[in-house]
Amino acid sequence: MQQAETKIAETKARHQKALVAFLSADLDLAGTFLDTAxxxxxxxxxxxxxxxxxxxxxxxxxxxxxxxxxxxxxxxRVNDKADRLELEIKSFPISN
Numbered sequence: 001m002q003q004a005e006t007k008i009a010e011t012k013a014r015h016q017k018a019l020v021a022f023l024s025a026d027l028d029l030a031g032t033f034l035d036t037a038x039x040x041x042x043x044x045x046x047x048x049x050x051x052x053x054x055x056x057x058x059x060x061x062x063x064x065x066x067x068x069x070x071x072x073x074x075x076x077r078v079n080d081k082a083d084r085l086e087l088e089i090k091s092f093p094i095s096n
Contacts, residue, residue: 020074023062027081030058
């Protein structure tokens with residue numbers, strides 16, 4: 001029984017690590033979308049708006065899964081990063 005519990009705990013830890021990595025990567029990608037939107041804002045505002053939409057979609061995904069992070073410190077780190085991204089999206093000149 002102890003061996004099965006150990007395997008379950010190890011699997012759960014791997015899943016948690018993968019979840020945090022996925023959400024962090026999604027936030028990084030959203031940041032890249034915003035950086036590219038800043039570059040495109042003057043020359044191609046339509047493309048910039050699409051990139052902002054992609055960043056918002058990534059943010060929504062992160063927000064929908066971040067509560068599943070069990071480690072409070074990791075959850076706070078992901079939440080802080082998501083908050084900064086949300087603020088940057090809201091302050092983007094053509095995001096409205």
